[in-house]
Amino acid sequence: MRLSAPSARAVDLRVEPVDNVLDHMERSLHVELDRDTVVRKRRSVGARTDRLTWIRIERRGLDNIGVQGWNGTECAALLEGIAQPTWLGCMVWRDADGPVMWRADETDLLPSAPIGTAILSEDPGLQDAWWQAFNASLDALAAQDTQRVATPDTVTITQELVTEAVRTISPAEGFDTAVERWVPAHADLNWANMTAPTFSLFDWEDWGNAPRGLDSASLWGSSLAVPALADRVRHERRHDFESRDGKLMTLFVCSKILGPGAHPQDPRLEPARRMAEQVIAELQAG
Structure with a gap:
């Protein structure tokens, strides 16, 4: 079963304006992003922070969040024997302008590029x-x-x-x-x-x-x-x-x-x- 909601419009975060999303996240997590390090992908945006961590922000429509949720990075923190960045915390919020959720996960910095x-x-x-x-x-x-x-x-x-x-x-x-x-x-x-x-x-x-x-x-x-x-x-x-x-x-x-x-x-x-x-x-x- 999926959350009942209208379908969100298709968005490519590589070209969509995201400054307001980044601003909201910074205020909420009391962190500052290094805007020179921003990496934009189709459905996520990431950047280095002033506390030497990495924050990845993902956008999903409500109709694309299934029963298991979309907390994959958080759940992966429990996996053993796998080389991955340490998960530190997250925040989730609903977009005021449509049937969309945003999720920001904070992790350690990557060990290499x-x-x-x-x-x-x-x-x-x-x-x-x-x-x-x-x-x-x-x-x-x-x-x-x-x-x-x-x-x-x-x-x-x-x-x-x-x-x-x-x-x-x-x-x-x-x-x-x-x-x-x-x-x-x-x-x-x-x-x-x-x-x-x-x-x-x-x-x-x-x-x-x-x-x-x-x-x-x-x-x-x-x-x-x-x-x-x-x-x-x-x-x-x-x-x-x-x-x-x-x-x-x-x-x-x-x-x-x-x-x-x-x-x-x-x-x-x-x-x-x-x-x-x-x-x-x-x-x-x-």
Whole structure:
């Protein structure tokens, strides 16, 4: 069940004026933002504060806040064995001008800079120690217990969603799309949400149970414009990719790349198409 409210208008915070939102948050939390450090994303804005912390502010329509809420960063503070910024507190308020909620989460500063944009076009040159810390955190995450359900792109992931996505690129009933194992996942794993040279994983709003391999497949999809990097992701997370669920998640990610909104010059199209054909053949072979 969702909160009953009119739908909020679509907003991209990369271009929407947000000064009044930042001002309100500063007054309420008695903090001052360093406006020179503001990072704007589609649905969030973040900045460094004068008390040497980071505040991330997210906007969501009331119709897009489900039963589990949108306190992912707060809930992720309870996870063990994962390199992430320490969560310090939050504030939540309703927008006076529409069916919208704002949430500001304050955390420690990141130990290093974010690696890049969600989709990379150049190899970031990550060291072996980074990959070891990355693997340790993803393995620790998959071993946790949670009642949350992952919401990649703010959409709750379900068996029906997986089947629908896979069937868009493999319509023939040549294999079963039933997920065998659901494990906790970050659900927004891309190169904009990790740091280097010191590894840390942040932006936990969408985390929750998902089919095994969702995170690995998502990062692979974000790496396809750099073939060597995509291959490294598959090598490091091979136990995910070799599993049946990991193959389904590979197709799930490929469906997003190859879908109706695909740009004809996206360098990820051809490698995604080749991988989809390979994985479909493997699943059909049993």
